C-alpha cells in the first residue's frame with residue numbers, strides 16, 4: 263500500500279479528504295494506523311489561518327490532527343528492544359523536544375528552546391498530524407493504552423493529560439475549591455481530573471446545555487454567565503471568599519479578568535486556552551496586592567501515563583464525552599459541529 267486517505271488543509275478554510283502517500287518510519291520511528299482523532303478549537307483556528315504568523319502550519323498543504331489514538335503497524339530500524347508490538351493500542355505525545363537544551367533536560371520538553379530547528383517537532387502543528395489513516399511518530403512519544411480504554415476514549419488522552427499537567431503546575435491540594443471556566447472538552451476533563459484528585463467544591467462556569475455535562479464530570483455547582491456575572495457567581499457559591507484555584511479553559515480573552523475576580527486572595531489561576539493572539543486586559547493591582555498566581559499551561563509533559571492510569575482505574579470515566587463520531591470523509595461535518603458548539607469534541611473514527 264502506498265497511498266492513504268487524509269484530511270488535507272490546502273488553504274485557509276479549505277480542508278478536503280484526498281489520497282496522499284503513506285509516511286515511512288525512519289530509524290527510531292513507528293508506523294501507526296490511526297483509529298480515532300478528535301478536532302479541537304486550535305484545529306479550527308488553524309483552518310481559519312489564525313496561527314499563520316506562529317507557523318502552524320509551517321506550509322500548505324498540511325495534515326492536521328493532534329488528539330488521537332492508534333495501533334502499532336510496523337517498527338522502524340533500531341527498535342528491536344521496544345516493548346511495543348504490532349497490534350498494540352497506543353496514544354502519542356505531540357511535543358518532541360531536542361533533548362539537549364536546558365528546558366528539555368529539566369523534563370520540560372514542551373518548552374524546548376530549539377523550537378524552529380529540525381530536532382524540535384510539534385506534531386499536528388509544525389509536523390504532520392493524524393487526520394489520516396496512517397502516521398509515524400518517534401517511539402519515545404508513544405504510550406500503550408490498556409484494553410479497557412476504547413480508541414475513541416483514547417483520543418481524549420491528549421487533552422486529559424493537559425489537565426493533569428495543569429493540576430501539577432498549580433500544586434493542586436486535596437480538599438480545595440475549584441472553578442473551571444468553559445465546559446468544553448478541556449473544562450469537563452479538568453473537572454473530572456480535579457474531582458478524582460480530591461477537589462472539595464467544584465464549580466463550572468459556562469452557558470447552555472454543556473452545563474448539564476458538568477454534573478456528570480463531578481461538578482457540585484454551575485454558574486451560567488448569561489444569567490449572572492461569572493466572578494460574582496463563584497463568590498456567591500464560596501461565601502464571598504472566592505475559590506482556591508481557577509482553571510480557564512476557554513481561550514476567551516475576557517476570561518482572565520473574570521478569573522482574577524473569582525479567585526481568593528493568594529489563590530492560583532491556570533490558563534489552558536489560546537486566544538489566537540487576542541490580548542487580554544487584567545487587573546494588575548488585584549494580582550499584586552492579593553498575591554494571585556497566574557500561570558500558563560502548555561501541553562502535557564510527563565503526564566500521559568498518569569492520565570491513562572486514571573482512565574484505566576475507572577476513577578475518570580470519559581465515556582459521556584464521546585458523543586459525536588464521524589468517518590474521515592465527513593471531516594467537514596465534524597468541524598462544523600465544533601464551530602456551532604453542537605459537539606463538545608467531534609471525533610473522526612478511521
Ligand SMILES: [Zn+2]
Nearest residue numbers: 302303304329
Ligand atoms: Zn487540541
Ligand SMILES: [Zn+2]
Nearest residue numbers: 360363366374
Ligand atoms: Zn530542547
